[in-house]
Amino acid sequence: MSAQDTPSAPSPNSSTGDGRQTWLRFFLSNEFGLILLIAAFIVIFAVSTRGFLSPFNLFSLGRNSAVNIMIGLSMMTVIVTGGLNLAVGAMGVCAAMAFGWLIEVLGLPWPIALLGGLGMGAALGFINGWTVVRTGLHSFIITLATMSIFFGVMIFLTRAESYRAIPDVFSALGKMKIATYLSPLLLVTLACALALTWLYRFTVTGREMLAAGASPAAAELSGIRVGRIIILCHMLSGVLAGMAALMLVARNGAAIPSMAGQLGQDWLLPAFLGPVLGGTLLQGGKVSVLGTVLGAFLVTMLSSGLLMLQIGAFWVQTFLGLMLLIAVLLDKARRSYLTRRNLA
Amino acid sequence: MNTPFKTMALAGICGMAAAAAQAADDSRIAMIPGGPHPYFAAWEQAGADAVRDFGIEAADYKVPQKWELTQQNQLLESLLSQGYNGFMIFPGDPVGAVSTAEELAENGAQVIAGAGCFKDPSPAAFCLGTDTGNSAYLGTKELLAAMGDGEKRIAHFTGFLVDPNTQLRIDAVNKAAEEAGATVVQVIADIDAPEPAEEKINAYLAAHADEVDGIITTAWVPAVVAANALRKMGDTGIHMVGIDHDEVVLTAIKDGVIDGTMLQNPYGQGYIGTFALDKLRSGCTVKDDAPFASNALTDKFIDSGTSYVDASTVDSYIDAMRAESDRILKDFEATYLTCN
Numbered sequence: 039m040s041a042q043d044t045p046s047a048p049s050p051n052s053s054t055g056d057g058r059q060t061w062l063r064f065f066l067s068n069e070f071g072l073i074l075l076i077a078a079f080i081v082i083f084a085v086s087t088r089g090f091l092s093p094f095n096l097f098s099l100g101r102n103s104a105v106n107i108m109i110g111l112s113m114m115t116v117i118v119t120g121g122l123n124l125a126v127g128a129m130g131v132c133a134a135m136a137f138g139w140l141i142e143v144l145g146l147p148w149p150i151a152l153l154g155g156l157g158m159g160a161a162l163g164f165i166n167g168w169t170v171v172r173t174g175l176h177s178f179i180i181t182l183a184t185m186s187i188f189f190g191v192m193i194f195l196t197r198a199e200s201y202r203a204i205p206d207v208f209s210a211l212g213k214m215k216i217a218t219y220l221s222p223l224l225l226v227t228l229a230c231a232l233a234l235t236w237l238y239r240f241t242v243t244g245r246e247m248l249a250a251g252a253s254p255a256a257a258e259l260s261g262i263r264v265g266r267i268i269i270l271c272h273m274l275s276g277v278l279a280g281m282a283a284l285m286l287v288a289r290n291g292a293a294i295p296s297m298a299g300q301l302g303q304d305w306l307l308p309a310f311l312g313p314v315l316g317g318t319l320l321q322g323g324k325v326s327v328l329g330t331v332l333g334a335f336l337v338t339m340l341s342s343g344l345l346m347l348q349i350g351a352f353w354v355q356t357f358l359g360l361m362l363l364i365a366v367l368l369d370k371a372r373r374s375y376l377t378r379r380n381l382a
Numbered sequence: 383m384n385t386p387f388k389t390m391a392l393a394g395i396c397g398m399a400a401a402a403a404q405a406a407d408d409s410r411i412a413m414i415p416g417g418p419h420p421y422f423a424a425w426e427q428a429g430a431d432a433v434r435d436f437g438i439e440a441a442d443y444k445v446p447q448k449w450e451l452t453q454q455n456q457l458l459e460s461l462l463s464q465g466y467n468g469f470m471i472f473p474g475d476p477v478g479a480v481s482t483a484e485e486l487a488e489n490g491a492q493v494i495a496g497a498g499c500f501k502d503p504s505p506a507a508f509c510l511g512t513d514t515g516n517s518a519y520l521g522t523k524e525l526l527a528a529m530g531d532g533e534k535r536i537a538h539f540t541g542f543l544v545d546p547n548t549q550l551r552i553d554a555v556n557k558a559a560e561e562a563g564a565t566v567v568q569v570i571a572d573i574d575a576p577e578p579a580e581e582k583i584n585a586y587l588a589a590h591a592d593e594v595d596g597i598i599t600t601a602w603v604p605a606v607v608a609a610n611a612l613r614k615m616g617d618t619g620i621h622m623v624g625i626d627h628d629e630v631v632l633t634a635i636k637d638g639v640i641d642g643t644m645l646q647n648p649y650g651q652g653y654i655g656t657f658a659l660d661k662l663r664s665g666c667t668v669k670d671d672a673p674f675a676s677n678a679l680t681d682k683f684i685d686s687g688t689s690y691v692d693a694s695t696v697d698s699y700i701d702a703m704r705a706e707s708d709r710i711l712k713d714f715e716a717t718y719l720t721c722n
Contacts, residue, residue: 087464088463088464088465089464089465090463094462095459095463102452102456102459105452193543198543200475200476212481213485286452289455289481290455290475290478290479290482291477291478292477292478292480292481294451294475296474296478296542297451297452297475297478298450298452299448299449299450300542300572304450304452342456345456345457345460346460346463348464354447355447355448
């Protein structure tokens, strides 16, 4: 659910007028729009394609959604500060390769390697955050540079070789089916989303992150150590990118240098689509965890449905790009409407 | 699909028409490359020809929108849900694609690898592809022979670093050079796409053309770009051996701009692969003692053929590859399969 500008469901105790306004605000929220879109596309794809609601397709849809949602959450945690993390893919791959290296080369048990991989993500996030704070440059520039640096060093150290000695118990997570159609990876992602919701809504640190993103100067004046908060957000982004990459390791049964494409760039579109469709402001200060979850799920479902419709695969990417543009324009129109009606 | 390949297909497959009667009548074959690349374009016509010749329900060429394992995995999952039951796959990653192949097999589909191999162990019945290391080795030998006596300094332009074949090619070129006392003065990798290939090859040749006596290319796009660059530069004295059959490369051979190219056999891979998948679906099994070759990834490798083409043979290169396809297809069932 979004924090700061929360479109919550109406309270039973609210007065009639307040209740109507709250309902109106809820119906105008990104989250409600996304729920409607998801429901509409499920019906369209179920009617018009062969096998969309088959257990295997539902399973693979859930598994792919789990990764895309996690990637979206990783980007969201930096967007909160008004920044960007273009290195999200490179950081994820580095975390995954560290995980594989710790298992295959050092022979560590997978739970310790898992912590090591997530630690690698956090460390790379620290480098990003620290550099952003120390240089004062926008994170766009810094993470554009570190994307190449992280990926290049990883390729140099691993010679582009995959780590395959992933324990069966870990790989089994990627193939495991609950009730024939539900991937446990989706449950892991939803648990992380709930934890992030709790962070932003109920903790001081989360509120400080939002405040630092909304107005760094005001936050600084009110005693928040903005630099420290920005570093923390980048570290959180690194951990979540590592989580996404480790889920891909479980899915593929191997840690692969090319798992996020060249320089990790293939994660960028899903990383932006989830948060932006979900209503997270690119200027920072407002976050919508539920919106990011729904946005990333919608994108994954559309990709799956368009493939099932046998629309040329190259059109899928075009369609997703169009969706991103339309989402931004619709959000602008929605905010204008809310402002005119004094609902914002 | 260009006319030479159609000619090759028609000439090479007439004898296989009888096999149509033994085809599984519900085979829906999908041929999936790792991503968009001109090398795989011949698979589409190969599938269409195989459908016609063997009476298969469908043999479709489906391309992931990007050269990315995740995209390939999603496409494979989607095709399985749509009812495809035979897959020839160029693994987006030889290790990472195994998991998806296992899921396909667990759901009753037959799987083989085409043009590139899965790393063993995998559920793929076999891998039908070019012996990339051997092709690079032989190509370098041809280049060294074309360079004659004197100093031999070679530049090697090759494919993506994340493709394990790239390292095999680099090692093979180095080995051939070392054996002949030549020096590999530069390896430029990660350039099997137009933009990086244009940028890096042209920049390198602009600055170092006088320090190079020969060029070996082991990926499609660098071969095209290097051939164009040598044509523009005029008489540099630099020899070159390319790879594959792009029209630019073939014309450069005819015009004497470059010395030759190492052909691969993508059409044969598509056609023979579809035939084999249909056979596996109809109940045939791979022989325990099938005479597979080995490479760095698998012990179930079938070489789809490679041959060197120079100015004297470039006009008849179709014949060379047709001979390779005919040779493999003629005895394929008897050699590799047990069919009741």
